Structure formats: structure tokens, C-alpha cells
Amino acid sequence: MFEIKATESLDVIKELKQQYFALSTAPLDGMWHFGFVPMANHFSFYEHDVLIGYCCINAEGYLLQFFLSPTANVKAAELFTSITSQSNAELMGEIKGAFVSTAEADFLSLCLDNSSSFKVNALMYVQDPLQTIEEKALLPMKLVEPSQLDTCIKFVNESIGAPEDWLSSYLGNLIQRKELFAYWRGNEILATGECRLFDDYQTDYAELGMIVAESERGRGVATQVLKTLCHKAKEQGLKVICSTERDNIGAQKAITRAGFFAPNRLIQFEFKRT
The missing domain is CATH 3.40.630.30 (Gcn5-related N-acetyltransferase (GNAT))
Structure with a gap:
């Protein structure tokens, strides 16, 4: 049985967040992920009472993180489309869109598949190692x-x-x-x-x-x-x-x-x- 629950404490999903950051191909923006994300509403995904993923949504209705464990039986594309089509709006509220880095490949692909439009919000810089x-x-x-x-x-x-x-x-x-x-x-x-x-x-x-x-x-x-x-x-x-x-x-x-x-x-x- 699959279930989505409001996350009562971020400690519950700390291990999943570690996996999320480990998957990124470059460091993620600190202001977004350590400033805005902790203030967002988090929701945990469960299969037969086993934690398999999570997402977070800010007060404006934008997804900021989405992660599903590779051990999950539910398909990420199906779950993402279900969430963004407002089928869980009573629990999660209206979801208008998402903010996602091009370094977050899985999340980015899901957003592309479900988007009506997109635009660049910011540029993410690293320093030339030879500098x-x-x-x-x-x-x-x-x-x-x-x-x-x-x-x-x-x-x-x-x-x-x-x-x-x-x-x-x-x-x-x-x-x-x-x-x-x-x-x-x-x-x-x-x-x-x-x-x-x-x-x-x-x-x-x-x-x-x-x-x-x-x-x-x-x-x-x-x-x-x-x-x-x-x-x-x-x-x-x-x-x-x-x-x-x-x-x-x-x-x-x-x-x-x-x-x-x-x-x-x-x-x-x-x-x-x-």
C-alpha cells in the first residue's frame, strides 16, 4: 500500500536527503536548499509503512525537492504526474511548478515531462580549479x-x-x-x-x-x-x-x-x- 504523509520532523528524512545530495552532479545552491527548503512543507512517501521518498513544496506552491528511492515499487514518473496533477491537493495544496537545478537530473527530467513552460532563474557558478x-x-x-x-x-x-x-x-x-x-x-x-x-x-x-x-x-x-x-x-x-x-x-x-x-x-x- 502506497501512502503520502505530512513530514513531522526533517530528521525522519535525513538519510533520504543525503542520498538526494549524493545524486547531484554539482553542488546545489545553498540559499535555496538550506534557506528556503527548511521553511517549505515536506511530505514523505511510504510503501507498506516503509519510507521510500519525499518532496517539499514552498508556500507559493512550487516543488523544491523530489526524491524517490530506487528500491521503491511505485514509478517515479507516475507518482510525480499524480502529485503535479493535483490529485493530492487536499493534503499538499495546489502545486504550480518547481524550482530545480540542472545538476538534479532525475528531478529535472520529471519537471520537463510535466511542464507547460520554464525559464532560467539563476546561474550556478563554480570556480576554475586552475584559478x-x-x-x-x-x-x-x-x-x-x-x-x-x-x-x-x-x-x-x-x-x-x-x-x-x-x-x-x-x-x-x-x-x-x-x-x-x-x-x-x-x-x-x-x-x-x-x-x-x-x-x-x-x-x-x-x-x-x-x-x-x-x-x-x-x-x-x-x-x-x-x-x-x-x-x-x-x-x-x-x-x-x-x-x-x-x-x-x-x-x-x-x-x-x-x-x-x-x-x-x-x-x-x-x-x-x-
């Missing part, structure tokens, strides 16, 4: 201290418009984990850089992010920030990844100049309506 960084390219970026949180919140809010309440929690966590750096001119922040580490999966990688003050853009600061963060990550024996939106041409140029290339994409799918 070298000269010391003169590095900036004197320092770890942000807890006492500097309010200054960072103000800087990021003014730079990209993110809400202050969310920034207080997000940046506060980065500071506590010693993953947030800043490039200063006196008491003024010119740029911030994130070097985010992974706790459970992809632990040999660091994911980078940066924001440059509007007054400093177009001067190569973004590329220098990324090179500096790469250097800090490599001092810890870590490889680096990053991503940016499809339309952010300025960031793409800076990332490329820092020695990255984008072998994968994050795709937004809209599913067929039945």
Missing part, C-alpha cells in the same frame, strides 16, 4: 562583530532593499557563525561578503555572496571581494560556489572575472493544468 589569486588582489576584509550588526543591517537594507526584520535574523546568524565579512573605509562599509559553510551536506564547499555599495560599483570591488572570500575559504581547505540571478549582468561579469564559470542553471517550471 590563482594574487595577494595584491585581496581586500582587507574583516569579520563583522556582533556590535556592528546594526551598521550592516542599514548597509544591506539601503543597498538591496531587504527588510530589516529579516536582515536582523539572517545577518545575526552569519555573524554568530563567523561567516560575514566587511570592507570598511573608516566607519563606512563599502562592501560585505558572505562565506557560508554547510553543516550537513556539501561540507567540502563554501558558498559566497557579496554586496557592494552603490558608490563603489563599476570599480572592480565586487571581483576583489569574491577573490578575497575565495582566499579565506581555501585557507580552510574548502572549494567555493556562488550564484546570481539571470538578469544581474553586473554580478555575472564580476563573478566571471573572479575566475568562476557557470556549468548549471536554476530553472523555474510552470506545470500543465489539468
Whole structure:
């Protein structure tokens, strides 16, 4: 007997998530999989009370992960089509589409088979392993201290418009984990850089992010920030990844100049309506 149940604790599916990440052909985007996914609704798949898979759906009705164990008797294509055709809407809600990386081959194929349209949402970057960084390219970026949180919140809010309440929690966590750096001119922040580490999966990688003050853009600061963060990550024996939106041409140029290339994409799918 096959059954879908709401997942009460992510610990229940931790082993399946390990298998999910092991199947990816490249590291997956940390903001999506470790920022957005934990906030999504998870559902577990069972055959005769044996856990065989799971999926998660965000508040907007988009699938973010889908995994079915190779030991399952149910066919992945049939189950996926059943879910996306709203046959389980009473339990799972309406499913509009999915966000999936081109590094998630099985999930990607299922989305292609059931989609009405799709578009590239973001570019997924890894660093060229032959890239070298000269010391003169590095900036004197320092770890942000807890006492500097309010200054960072103000800087990021003014730079990209993110809400202050969310920034207080997000940046506060980065500071506590010693993953947030800043490039200063006196008491003024010119740029911030994130070097985010992974706790459970992809632990040999660091994911980078940066924001440059509007007054400093177009001067190569973004590329220098990324090179500096790469250097800090490599001092810890870590490889680096990053991503940016499809339309952010300025960031793409800076990332490329820092020695990255984008072998994968994050795709937004809209599913067929039945």
C-alpha cells in the first residue's frame, strides 16, 4: 500500500536527503536548499509503512525537492504526474511548478515531462580549479562583530532593499557563525561578503555572496571581494560556489572575472493544468 504523509520532523528524512545530495552532479545552491527548503512543507512517501521518498513544496506552491528511492515499487514518473496533477491537493495544496537545478537530473527530467513552460532563474557558478589569486588582489576584509550588526543591517537594507526584520535574523546568524565579512573605509562599509559553510551536506564547499555599495560599483570591488572570500575559504581547505540571478549582468561579469564559470542553471517550471 502506497501512502503520502505530512513530514513531522526533517530528521525522519535525513538519510533520504543525503542520498538526494549524493545524486547531484554539482553542488546545489545553498540559499535555496538550506534557506528556503527548511521553511517549505515536506511530505514523505511510504510503501507498506516503509519510507521510500519525499518532496517539499514552498508556500507559493512550487516543488523544491523530489526524491524517490530506487528500491521503491511505485514509478517515479507516475507518482510525480499524480502529485503535479493535483490529485493530492487536499493534503499538499495546489502545486504550480518547481524550482530545480540542472545538476538534479532525475528531478529535472520529471519537471520537463510535466511542464507547460520554464525559464532560467539563476546561474550556478563554480570556480576554475586552475584559478590563482594574487595577494595584491585581496581586500582587507574583516569579520563583522556582533556590535556592528546594526551598521550592516542599514548597509544591506539601503543597498538591496531587504527588510530589516529579516536582515536582523539572517545577518545575526552569519555573524554568530563567523561567516560575514566587511570592507570598511573608516566607519563606512563599502562592501560585505558572505562565506557560508554547510553543516550537513556539501561540507567540502563554501558558498559566497557579496554586496557592494552603490558608490563603489563599476570599480572592480565586487571581483576583489569574491577573490578575497575565495582566499579565506581555501585557507580552510574548502572549494567555493556562488550564484546570481539571470538578469544581474553586473554580478555575472564580476563573478566571471573572479575566475568562476557557470556549468548549471536554476530553472523555474510552470506545470500543465489539468
